[in-house]
Amino acid sequence: MADIEAPQVNPNEEGGDVSKGPSKSELKKRAKEAEKAKKAAEKAAKQAELEAQKAAAEVDFSTEYYGKLPLNQSQSRPRRSRIDITTLTPDMDGTQVLLRARVQTSRMQGSKMVFFNLRQRTDSVQALLTVAPGKVSKQMAKWAGSLQMESIVLVEGIAKKTPEPIKSATVSDVEIHITQIHLVSGIESVLPFSVEDAARPETEIETGEDVQYKRVLLDTRLNNRVVDLRTQTNQAVFKLQHAISHLFREHLDAQGFTEIHSPKLQGAATESGASVFKVSYFKGNAFLAQSPQLAKQMAIAADFERVYEIGPVFRAEDSNTHRHMTEFIGLDLEMSIEEHYHEVMELLDALFLHMFRSLKQKYAKEIETVRKQFPADEFKWREGPEGTLKMSFKEAVDLLVEDGVSRESLDDINTENEKRLGRIVREKYDTDYFIIDKFPMELRPFYTMPDPDDPTLSNSYDFFMRGEEILSGAQRIHDPTLLAEKMRAKGVDPASMAPYLDAFKMGCPPHGGGGIGLERVLMLFLKLNNIRRASLFPRDPKRLEP
């Protein structure tokens, strides 16, 4: 190790105050003391050098006990193993550990002790540095105590069983007694807020009596998303986001589905309803897909039988609600059916039950972490032989009318009434999850298969969580003649969608599917109250950065 930086020690640290004019004898005395101090310092330096050499034998990333490490450009690879905080257990008492972590907080106690809360993702541990002759100098403690919050440090120390549980860290029974501390990456700007403040529960802010906690507003968080994402809450939220996609794939892989990737760049602005973004495409234009609907149906016409896709979908809707974004992740699936579209609906239901059960069983820790900041009733669904609550659109309307909503206003069920229905259902059936089947044809897109007995109804369904729609799906029309007819009825020129229509002219099995909003499922399962919290770097009409 040749390239070690000089230790960052201030040589004037213990020098006296020379601003007042001293007397000659005083100066002489001081000169003598300085000479003495110099000799002592030289001796100490020699001693330190010896100790450093000794330490270097086992710690080759630095010859110093503390200081800023040189920029890691992969200069060397000593292959010293570093630990995760989560692996610390009381039976490691007395063993030496090396770890990289963030300084969540640091607190000097007198001039001889520094307490740290060191953080790695969802976990934290207490560490302390105590001045001890020949091991930890006052300068070292001072330097360590001056490290800014959010600095990344490399710490070596001894794991110690704690005499009593530490409440401020997730590891409560072990702390680290620091012997070395180095700065890996510092803070070169002003932190917009502390991660501790960003992780505070709303309830604490509202009821805090002794301390007036600073509330970190959502916009401030999103403007500084990189810092906001470091909260233990957000680390857990995005582990759960990953979990949902993982469980989606796991369930469908086992059911014979093939994952596809359909193009987001489209030649025509298609589908009805939502508006689309226009893209400059060489000398012409393209449009961003507002869903993989057309492509996944074409995959069915191409004999893929069962397909799913996880990918971005784009909606050029100028709405800034708590549940809309201009870009979100669709969990889409489509499958051929043998006899009846309820085959799809039931598969989707089984998929959600698999997700809910697995989240509860395997991700209890992450859910618990999020609950601390976002308290919520546990998400409820029905288990057992009765199964998921399913009702027709008509029955849903009846429930709302019974509750006092005027039937005239219920041609469609708007967002407000959806939430009301969610409350009614929870009271009556004790579930946050249910399915509405048989939507009126006029509320659905042109490619929806009409009901065989009542052409004003359709073979379509929505799934709900806590009174908000998280999935929309249906049997699709696979007959090209009927499809073209329905296109014209909805004002879509069949010629404008020729490649799509052609797919069905080449023979296509009956099929159905659905699209799930990943961020909505995450938001509603955890009750995050705003969809932006469920998106890594959310996009809405007013936000394109970071």
Next chain:
Amino acid sequence: MADIEAPQVNPNEEGGDVSKGPSKSELKKRAKEAEKAKKAAEKAAKQAELEAQKAAAEVDFSTEYYGKLPLNQSQSRPRRSRIDITTLTPDMDGTQVLLRARVQTSRMQGSKMVFFNLRQRTDSVQALLTVAPGKVSKQMAKWAGSLQMESIVLVEGIAKKTPEPIKSATVSDVEIHITQIHLVSGIESVLPFSVEDAARPETEIETGEDVQYKRVLLDTRLNNRVVDLRTQTNQAVFKLQHAISHLFREHLDAQGFTEIHSPKLQGAATESGASVFKVSYFKGNAFLAQSPQLAKQMAIAADFERVYEIGPVFRAEDSNTHRHMTEFIGLDLEMSIEEHYHEVMELLDALFLHMFRSLKQKYAKEIETVRKQFPADEFKWREGPEGTLKMSFKEAVDLLVEDGVSRESLDDINTENEKRLGRIVREKYDTDYFIIDKFPMELRPFYTMPDPDDPTLSNSYDFFMRGEEILSGAQRIHDPTLLAEKMRAKGVDPASMAPYLDAFKMGCPPHGGGGIGLERVLMLFLKLNNIRRASLFPRDPKRLEP
């Protein structure tokens, strides 16, 4: 079952020719015969009705033995189980089976037998229909024999062990003796080509002596992708595409990675190099992300430690080569490093080995299916203690110079020389897979970490398969001061990328990563020779549809 369509039988089918004027006695005779025929027909009809009733007891989707089924609008759900061709085995000899399949080919033999090749995805089975009194009428055989290629049929029959292997089907030891056949979905347009032709090996087309096979050109295929995708080859190709993503995730999930989804809509046209597509975004503009590079690095600054993303990336490059598309799927990862960027390079290497090994072991059947149409040497990599071949950029240049390339032309290794290097390496080291490390700094983007000993080099690497680059990666600069300096040196204004730069000012661990082109890996592993064959609905400067 109330809504069954009338059987599609032509009542005039066996009627005599009445165009010549017949004599009176002749007419009388005919009337008598007609009366007789009518009675016989009535009797037969009664008999048929009885049989139909009997059949209906077990076959409730139709009271007829053949014909077009009414449009499936989910009228009923008899829950009859249908089989996959793949499950057919000789010990099922004599059992009744029901299946839905495509008619790949049908061939009348005389007027009493029809041979079918029925296809489901990568598999096919021979089925035959034989006229038999009271069971299969001549009309039924005629109707069945007239079914167009690519029609979807629902077939009921008896599984029979074959006396000798059937070469034309993937199931060689079982055939189906049809008792019922119904049309689920017909062809309402002219097929652009037969799936049989589309699946023919190039070699067969070139060497075919007896038959002049029709070559289906790539453009014709892509214009009619839905039909082209039905070949057994393509069904296997896209199962393998799914497999690659699956193995990528499987390996990284086990290594503690978190899956992320970064926004494709960006506020600024960023990164150097490739050009970006501009999007109309409400009253302003947005740009399509040319990689998740910035977002995944920001996720590292946000403490995610190890992340991956599978998603579309967009390149507005007007090049129509065999290996470029304007939209493709990136398998991206980024991870913090402890000591050295080779931690990333080695993890990526292990990831590829996991993919290669698993493909070979678990997807041998699909690879074999593709090989039939695209013959290729088996993809080779090095196993054993020596591990993957790794060389520096300088060593790669030396190999090329040794082979006769002038050193002056080798500031960069162009596509042609990459392929040449691939050939040299295969000859010398018997591998199709290798890594080049330590690229010159000037060939890499501004965020690449320079080599600690030689600032003209960088801590970056490319991975190659069959002489083509499939991954590019590096250690990134996590220090904001050095990053801004390198931006300026490459002509990028640091202010234009403020949110990205800010992420590092808030403290960021050393990190590195890489981006893999999914379609390239698929193309090169299988030697498909054109990247469009590895994309479901490919996009290039000239193609936005289907």
